[in-house]
Amino acid sequence: MTTVTLHLHQTFKAKSFIKNILTTAQLWIERSYQRKQLLKLSYKQLEDIGLTYEQIRVEAKKPFWK
Template sequence: MSGISDVRLTLYAQELVEKQDAKVRLNTPKGLSVWGLFQHRRTTRRALLGLTDDQLRDIGLSYEQARREGLKPFWRE
């Protein structure tokens, strides 16, 4: 590999890490520990399963999407 390719790969890898970090933090409160994050996911996913069709429509989700997200284990993104 040439030096330019190595630099591009390094910069691209850094961008991917930054994007992944931003994605993980997008919908979670700041300052949560790992266990706090797990609890937050568990709570919000249970709440999602209890929403009515009108409420789901308000947030732009179908019943199938809400069910799929709500049934995910808390340790998965």
């Protein structure tokens, strides 16, 4: 019988990996929230920030990861 032993050398630390996952999740949640808030702005508010409703609608339709 042949025994195969693998020695995996992790190139990253678990803490760093978990931190990256949490940071990414936080970014996705924030994007989703901000896009929902943009949809609530009035035409006057959109005009003040130099955006159109169509631009906001396109942004709001994007998936949270983009």
